[in-house]
Amino acid sequence: MNKTKRALLELLLSDDVETTTQENNTCEIGGSKTKIVVLQRGWIVVGKFELNGNYVTLTDAKVIRKWGTSKGLGELAMNGATSETTFDPQPDTRFHILTTIEIIDCNDVCWK
Numbered sequence: 001m002n003k004t005k006r007a008l009l010e011l012l013l014s015d016d017v018e019t020t021t022q023e024n025n026t027c028e029i030g031g032s033k034t035k036i037v038v039l040q041r042g043w044i045v046v047g048k049f050e051l052n053g054n055y056v057t058l059t060d061a062k063v064i065r066k067w068g069t070s071k072g073l074g075e076l077a078m079n080g081a082t083s084e085t086t087f088d089p090q091p092d093t094r095f096h097i098l099t100t101i102e103i104i105d106c107n108d109v110c111w112k
Helices: 003-012 072-079
Strands: 019-022 025-028 034-039 044-052 055-066 086-089 093-096 100-105
Touching: 034 055, 034 072, 072 100
Parallel strands: none
Antiparallel strands: 019 025, 034 044, 034 100, 044 055, 055 086, 055 093
């Protein structure tokens, strides 16, 4: 990965935190530990995100088989799973950063 791409990636994944209040909970959106990752070939995985070199490790990972939302992945990221959301168990998952299509910060309070 060239230096420019790496610097941009590090900026996007920085720990700058935007704190908001939602239903009397303090919610950390930007820089959250839990992220939904859209990978190549349609795989959508959620877990605790850690970047090591060119590889990402998702711990406490789950494949999202059915979103169960009316407003897409953004709703799932902000509000957590609904009664209609379906997950498949997934062991800790490691993938190359260039296989990602999108990385979505989740509301850590809703994803405990």
